[in-house]
Amino acid sequence: MTVYNFCAGPAMLPPEVMKKAQQEFLNWQNLGVSVMEVSHRAQPYLEMVKECEASLRRLMDISDEFEVLFMHGGGRGQFAAVPLNLHLDDAPGVYVENGIWSSGATKEGAKFTQVEGINIRTDVDGQFDIQPVEQWKLPEKASFIHFCPNETIDGIEIYDVPKHDAPIVADMSSMILSREINVDDFDLIYAGAQKNIGPSGLCIVIVRKTLLEREGLPRPAILDYAIEAKQGSMYNTPPTFAWYLANEVFQYLESIGGVKAMEAHNKKKAAILYDYIDSSDFYSNKVAKHCRSLMNVPFWLKDDTLNDKFLSEAEAAGLLALEGHRFVGGMRASIYNAMPVEGIEALVAFMDKFAKENS
Template identity: 55%
Template sequence: MDKVYNFSAGPAMLPREVMLKAQKEFTNWNGLGTSVMEISHRSKEFLAIARQSEQDLRELLVIPDNYHILFCQGGARAQFAAVPMNLLGNNTIADYVDGGYWATSAVKEAKRYCTPNVINVTRERDGKRAILPANEWLLSDDAAYVHFCPNETIDGIEITDLPETNKPIVADMSSNILSRPIDVSKYGVIYAGAQKNIGPAGLTLVIVRDDLLHLAKDVLPSVLNYKVLADKESMFNTPPTFAWYLAAEVFKWLKKRGGVEAIYAHNQQKAALLYDCIDNSSFYRNDVHPDNRSLMNVPFQLANSELDDTFLAEAMEHGLHALKGHRDVGGMRASIYNAMSLEGVQALVDFMVKFEKKYA
């Protein structure tokens, strides 16, 4: 097989450089004669990884000192329960801004614990799917927090503004964390499954502000309790050490590439290349308004959906993998997270142009 470009939405590709290093030291890490996954999470060697990764992430996202970084398990789905169980306190209402599939999924789980005030922010604008500006979201005065999902992997929507509120803002950043600069101080909790921009599936990142650690419900399982995890520095139970190690390597890679500002510029360039290709053709179509298009996940349809299978088969022959759209949506989707190169997006665009010429 020649060079492969992997557009999987998640678990997604990891930086080639990181994967080659991990392969090289897979059975003999740090000269120990064993794999990093075969040593105790409490060994001084692993604790060094834990400390360095936290420090690097703090630097990359400019995370203030009054925020804890937790490395946990369970994915964003676990956080759909952990967020209300940790943050509601005696409150029974929380704002849930609904802009797509994952925001809706979070609402469903939150209903076990509170009455979500669901704010549908999807609108049609210029015949495209758009998101209401944050200053028009109808937040409730009684909400314990405001939850939203700034990047919808399935819908291909990204929300880049924040409401003005004195309530903690909680964001599911699974699919756009580290892809663009953010002001962490504006959030109460940021969480993210690792399998898009951080590392392999099985690791979940939670960034939580100090003052939100004391509201947990009695029935909250300890493994999801932010205070327990913060007090134990994410070692209340055995963490997913190999995934954590890979995340640490991804953070190092990102720093070497110039950090989040640099990768953001790169991500904008990649997305522009692909959206331009789609917009300059009547053969392909993307239904999201340009103001809300995701930099990370680009869903697109072929005008003639009968060609879908042919498109996927020929793409595969060109080393362009995992372009099939989500099963609930159909069509195509190219996920172009941090680890995807401009070269990879160019290869996809070249193929799309060629495919159009062949079948249009």
């Protein structure tokens, strides 16, 4: 049975990458040892990380005005790193809030610096919606503007980027490499690896070099952008296996057409699923169409007493990890880059069959 894994993260990785990783698991680059047993300072590993950064720069068209860092700690680590590195004494960190992740960033920031939360949710009658970017009430003074372009739990995606004199910071953990963006519109991008990049435990940070001059606050070296930039992300031993797999994913993405191809692929997948849900009386999606996520599609059965039955039959059909987050209930299909169109088709076929059998 073909299995499709809709986990919100750690998520499925491209099968081509996983097969190659398995093949060379015990013998990387003919060294006779696993990549995870090689020193991060050994020449073959240093060449790999150099190529990894170059590949990500090509994929996202990242200019020399930015450093690319490969850090410990995941997105939550960056919730602390951002205010610790970017703090200014005379301006608040401004956090745009539209869900659990963006609000979590505010709470973490408030431990270290003055924060101002800007709520952009405009839900009506239980339907999820947000203000368009041009209506956000951003204060004039800010040490940075933080937002989360994709909220995985609610399935809300922000497709525009705010403009402001303060640095624009984006938590792209759940949508990096899923569609084309203009990196120059941002000053700091970070992304936990475990959705579109690789295994958990690695976090990518793309930071404008001028920001490295900020003094910020006393902070752990492992969360210090200037130190990590100076040390090539090797101030301490990096998560070497995750970094290696990230490189394999980047090489694979380049080989199949890069982010442009991924965007077309992801739009096609999302359209199939949303179109089916919208055409159904049995399922619904609560998110306004202009801000529906390409990556995380929550849906609700009209009769939620059928939820357990739906989940157990889905699992028996090889459709895994469809349970919605406990905060919003229902179901959620996370359809990151590695999810093939066939997975969506299998899901829709199952949903349709289940609806017919239970209507």
